[in-house]
Amino acid sequence: MxxxxxxxxxxxxxxxxxxxxxxxxxxxxxxxxxxxxxxxxxxxxxxxxxxxxxxxxxxxxxxxxxxxxxxxxxxxxxxxxxxxxxxxxxxxxxxxxxxxxxxxxxxxxxxxxxxxxxxxxxxxxxxxxxxxxxxxxxxxxxxxxxxxxxxxxxxxxxxxxxxxxxxQGQPTKMHKIETTAIHNEIPATAEELEKFYAHLEQVLVEIGFLDPQKPRQLMPRLRRLYGRVQLNRMEMNILRGILTETQKAIGAPAAGERRR
Amino acid sequence: MxxxxxxxxxxxxxxxxxxxxxxxxxxxxxxxxxxxxxxxxxxxxxxxxxxxxxxxxxxxxxxxxxxxxxxxxxxxxxxxxxxxxxxxxxxxxxxxxxxxxxxxxxxxxxxxxxxxxxxxxxxxxxxxxxxxxxxxxxxxxxxxxxxxxxxxxxxxxxxxxxxxxxxQGQPTKMHKIETTAIHNEIPATAEELEKFYAHLEQVLVEIGFLDPQKPRQLMPRLRRLYGRVQLNRMEMNILRGILTETQKAIGAPAAGERRR
CATH class of the missing domain: 3.40.1280.10 (SPOUT methyltransferase, trefoil knot domain)
Known part of the structure; x- marks a missing residue:
């Protein structure tokens, strides 16, 4: 060597x-x-x-x-x-x-x-x-x-x-990076992302897609996905809007009324 | 910043x-x-x-x-x-x-x-x-x-x-590198270099170019010079030969007879 x-x-x-x-x-x-x-x-x-x-x-x-x-x-x-x-x-x-x-x-x-x-x-x-x-x-x-x-x-x-x-032609890391960041926008902060994930998880439970007793790897996979694209603030608002509208549609109380 | x-x-x-x-x-x-x-x-x-x-x-x-x-x-x-x-x-x-x-x-x-x-x-x-x-x-x-x-x-x-x-366009080091290494030869080892420097210094004293009481920066400058070119073994033999011949010429005993 x-x-x-x-x-x-x-x-x-x-x-x-x-x-x-x-x-x-x-x-x-x-x-x-x-x-x-x-x-x-x-x-x-x-x-x-x-x-x-x-x-x-x-x-x-x-x-x-x-x-x-x-x-x-x-x-x-x-x-x-x-x-x-x-x-x-x-x-x-x-x-x-x-x-x-x-x-x-x-x-x-x-x-x-x-x-x-x-x-x-x-x-x-x-x-x-x-x-x-x-x-x-x-x-x-x-x-x-x-x-x-x-x-x-x-x-x-x-x-x-x-x-x-x-x-040696060996990689310096374990996985290839795939990034599709959108760069000319104000990015969401980690706190905003966390609020989004909490909202998303809640809605996924409410719509019966996520079983809290058997969560599998659902939230980690979603976190990875959204983490990678680096959401900007406008996109975040859109996603949150979709969740709120989903809740209204299924008759659940809207996020704003329930959380804090 | x-x-x-x-x-x-x-x-x-x-x-x-x-x-x-x-x-x-x-x-x-x-x-x-x-x-x-x-x-x-x-x-x-x-x-x-x-x-x-x-x-x-x-x-x-x-x-x-x-x-x-x-x-x-x-x-x-x-x-x-x-x-x-x-x-x-x-x-x-x-x-x-x-x-x-x-x-x-x-x-x-x-x-x-x-x-x-x-x-x-x-x-x-x-x-x-x-x-x-x-x-x-x-x-x-x-x-x-x-x-x-x-x-x-x-x-x-x-x-x-x-x-x-x-x-920032700032350098990552303090000085520019100047290297003129000769690469397709067996390089001299540090030990061989040291023997050469000792021989060189001795000859410089013998020829009256180096005053041991007032050495100035002579040896460091020579070390820098020779260190930078990365001498190969053949060049080293040539330089040592020159020193030995110089000593013979001025009537000093050759290095081999005096050292060790």
Missing amino acids: VLDNVRIVLVNTSHPGNIGGAARAMKNMGLSQLVLVDPVRFPDPEARARASGADDVLEQARVVATLEEAIADCVLVLGTSARDRRIPWPVLDPRESAGRVLEQLGETPEAPVALVFGREDSGLTSEELQRCQYHVHIPSDPAFSSLNLAAAVQVLSYELRMLWLSE | VLDNVRIVLVNTSHPGNIGGAARAMKNMGLSQLVLVDPVRFPDPEARARASGADDVLEQARVVATLEEAIADCVLVLGTSARDRRIPWPVLDPRESAGRVLEQLGETPEAPVALVFGREDSGLTSEELQRCQYHVHIPSDPAFSSLNLAAAVQVLSYELRMLWLSE
């Missing part, structure tokens, strides 16, 4: 919870190779707890003393960087990073590629960043730019998986 | 740390509107700790009793779902979700839009999912599919920011 040659390298991590969170994020996205450079506390029960079942990633994690050792055999090394450095370096966003990584794995499938993440408080040092061919910048709000370590691993692993799935 | 109308709704969250992590992820990506439906523990010092400075998002968070209340005024509601449900629903991946959300905000800029996230252990109920027009599926590994709650918020918020930046 090509993603098995993607190595996640965490440098000098302080909080074992973040190591666990990173392991979980990796496994969620189909990555498995974790290398820890001089972790402050590892192994640790907190890492295990936050890994939430990604224990195999933690158990197979390699612990080394230096970044040099962690990336020695890698043909491509990308390092995450939050800050603008004095010397500009080639910078990729997470999507471009995934593209560069999978391009490399396409050319040299047997050679490992590393994504390097720095310390929680201070990131990677200038010296460490200089060992990376590219810097990766996650486009955060400049006013609050520092992501949690596991969150940063999540974003980069997610981009790798998205691109890998698409290169 | 258009992203101020994106509401993150967390339903019945068990662990306050996840609420804090979600708040941090939101603020990193420029989101601010958090609504908590019936949280198990909130406010809580753990939420504050994990928020790491996104205290304003937590303080402004609205706590409500039901999902209905949280989304009443929303014109578009998307709910995250890990599982394949019996009744298929229109499903979007995170990137499509961002597209749908920003499309909606383009049409109705004043109307709120909600992204709904379920419980850590069991997600959203079928009833809750039926209140959503779309389900969002993060394309995780089917063998280990359940993301941490804050990680899921991070992925969706990240996709929103990426698309929002691109729609």
